[in-house]
Amino acid sequence: MKFETLVRPTVRDIKEYVPGKSIEEIASKYHIDPEKIIKLGSNENPLGPSRLAVAAIKEQIGKVHLYPQSDALELRNAIGAYTGYPAGNIVVSGNGMDGIFDTMMRLFMTPGAESVIPIPTFSYYEIATLANGGKPVFVERDPDFNIELEKIIDKMNENTKMIFLCSPNNPSGNSIPEKDVRKILGSVNALVFIDEAYVEFADSGLSKLVKEYDNLIIGRTFSKAFGLAGMRMGYAIVPEWIAREFLKVMTPFSMDVLSTVGGIAALKDEKYLDKSINMVKNGREQLLKDLGKLCKVYPSDANFILIDVSPGNAKDICESLLEKGIIVRDCTSFRGAGQSLIRITVGTKEQNESVISAFHEIL
Numbered sequence: 001m002k003f004e005t006l007v008r009p010t011v012r013d014i015k016e017y018v019p020g021k022s023i024e025e026i027a028s029k030y031h032i033d034p035e036k037i038i039k040l041g042s043n044e045n046p047l048g049p050s051r052l053a054v055a056a057i058k059e060q061i062g063k064v065h066l067y068p069q070s071d072a073l074e075l076r077n078a079i080g081a082y083t084g085y086p087a088g089n090i091v092v093s094g095n096g097m098d099g100i101f102d103t104m105m106r107l108f109m110t111p112g113a114e115s116v117i118p119i120p121t122f123s124y125y126e127i128a129t130l131a132n133g134g135k136p137v138f139v140e141r142d143p144d145f146n147i148e149l150e151k152i153i154d155k156m157n158e159n160t161k162m163i164f165l166c167s168p169n170n171p172s173g174n175s176i177p178e179k180d181v182r183k184i185l186g187s188v189n190a191l192v193f194i195d196e197a198y199v200e201f202a203d204s205g206l207s208k209l210v211k212e213y214d215n216l217i218i219g220r221t222f223s224k225a226f227g228l229a230g231m232r233m234g235y236a237i238v239p240e241w242i243a244r245e246f247l248k249v250m251t252p253f254s255m256d257v258l259s260t261v262g263g264i265a266a267l268k269d270e271k272y273l274d275k276s277i278n279m280v281k282n283g284r285e286q287l288l289k290d291l292g293k294l295c296k297v298y299p300s301d302a303n304f305i306l307i308d309v310s311p312g313n314a315k316d317i318c319e320s321l322l323e324k325g326i327i328v329r330d331c332t333s334f335r336g337a338g339q340s341l342i343r344i345t346v347g348t349k350e351q352n353e354s355v356i357s358a359f360h361e362i363l
């Protein structure tokens with residue numbers, strides 16, 4: 001017997017997730033000192049972690065022989081204080097927001113059920129849907145990457161379980177207006193997952209709507225503004241009925257003890273958060289202004305910007321940047337993104353300057 005045939009048919013169709021390139025990979029391929037590599041391909045926080053978070057993690061390290069709280073109540077209370085919701089509206093995942101998508105899909109997907117996904121966007125929605133037996137249904141955005149309400153509502157049918165909206169959207173950086181979200185929430189018989197991984201860098205978010213709509217899930221992460229991508233902490237703000245069901249199917253003890261204390265300390269480190277946000281807002285302006293002289297730059301509410309290098313080709317330009325030790329994200333692997341888009345994480349002032357001068361040489 002060919003045991004591969006035992007794999008779920010929808011899983012066989014999955015194209016592997018393409019992550020941003022790592023420092024180690026580029027250092028060994030191009031023989032570059034890893035210390036000199038500028039990594040702006042995965043929207044991490046270039047400030048490093050909050051010192052308060054590091055201190056809390058160090059203090060806890062001797063206690064890793066014990067299981068954490070299975071329902072992560074202490075962390076959920078701290079997230080509740082940050083978001084303005086009680087712990088009964090908060091769920092967490094020790095596998096980043098990716099873990100939240102996965103558990104939600106496990107909770108809601110049934111064979112033949114559909115997720116509606118406006119593209120281009122973060123590719124894991126598609127993988128989480130397929131991996132849990134569902135079917136992704138794609139809808140193109142307009143040329144400025146805004147979602148088109150009629151097109152989304154047209155795709156709805158009795159099999160639609162989930163609509164994935166990303167605000168600010170990865171890779172385009174634009175947010176979805178509240179009135180559009182309200183229109184969708186009020187007119188569909190499905191759940192709406194709004195991915196707010198980058199919300200801290202925008203002027204406002206949509207989490208207040210969870211108080212009004214029983215079909216809304218707001219996904220968040222500690223990986224971006226809080227600088228804890230390596231800890232893999234994600235959470236969601238949800239109606240209480242979803243939190244109760246989620247707690248039944250999430251893997252027990254999913255949030256480890258070091259992440260728990262690191263996350264709680266990071267939530268209290270207002271200075272670090274302000275510094276991250278200011279750095280991104282200033283850097284975004286710098287990149288927009290300078291790269292805007294060379295190519296089309298899309299306005300962004302996130303910690304990255306998207307540029308269109310046409311008639312050039314994103315793959316070739318990213319390769320030339322890699323040779324200079326600069327990692328950015330070639331968006332060719334994003335479904336529906338075409339061949340000419342590059343996403344650049346906003347770095348420190350010096351990193352941004354290096355990126356700008358590299359682009360001046362290459363373009």
Ligand SMILES: Cc1ncc(COP(=O)(O)O)c(C=O)c1O
Nearest residue numbers: 096097098122170197221223234
């Ligand atoms: C839009 C979006 N959602 C979710 C994630 C995953 O976040 P996490 O690191 O919490 O898994 C990312 C990661 O880059 C992202 O860009």
